[in-house]
Amino acid sequence: MSENYRKAIVQRIIKNLLDVQLLRMVQTQPLWGYMIKKKIETNFKIKLRHGALYPTLNSLERRGFLKSQKQTHEGRARKIYTITDAGKEYLRSYYGILKDQLEGKDLK
Amino acid sequence: MSENYRKAIVQRIIKNLLDVQLLRMVQTQPLWGYMIKKKIETNFKIKLRHGALYPTLNSLERRGFLKSQKQTHEGRARKIYTITDAGKEYLRSYYGILKDQLEGKDLK
């Protein structure tokens, strides 16, 4: 019954918190943009514009949360992203706040 | 150590998910706009513009997540909001998705 709003909420979270989702995925394993796009579109069953994805990845790198190294795989140049310590810390903070919310704590 | 980004993340959640926060507060106890503003500014230690709050409350009522009744308290007209069943269901969906995120599940 509580699934009625699920899709809209998921889309909202993806839209609002795309950078956090990207950090989450890259923390699990190093990935490049195109792979992330495919994964999100498959797992989340939504469309992700690459015109939104690549600027977000570049922004995360500028903010020091991701670092990238260029690799060539079968003639295609890939930018493989890995998460930094700062990125991990940001994620920890984010999850900590989510946990507090679930437990009904006030945010301070 | 993981408190460095906390304030920014809290502000982000308030900004992106103001309506969810309002539902959360009203679910705990019936409240009126001005009280909500004071509570958020005290608990969250951030500024909340009433020019953003009141339209959001009205929107939540239009969407059927809140209902209001006008009361007069010491000469002041208050619009007391209570949460509806639909509002509770929306919150349940939201919390369910947050929980899945915390547990590292894929959103589908």
Add this chain to the structure above:
DNA sequence: TACAATATGTCCTTTATCGTACATATCGCA
């Protein structure tokens, strides 16, 4: 009586974001 606090609401200008399109390059296949 003027001001701060309570209480709710809208308007408007600027800012930020969205989606689309443009742009480039390689590879495999028909």
Add this chain to the structure above:
DNA sequence: TGCGATATGTACGATAAAGGACATATTGTA
């Protein structure tokens, strides 16, 4: 050789949101 898939990036016009101001009304206090 033309097209779809892989791979990454920017530019721009439209739309949405943010911030501050305007607006009204009551109560208590300086």
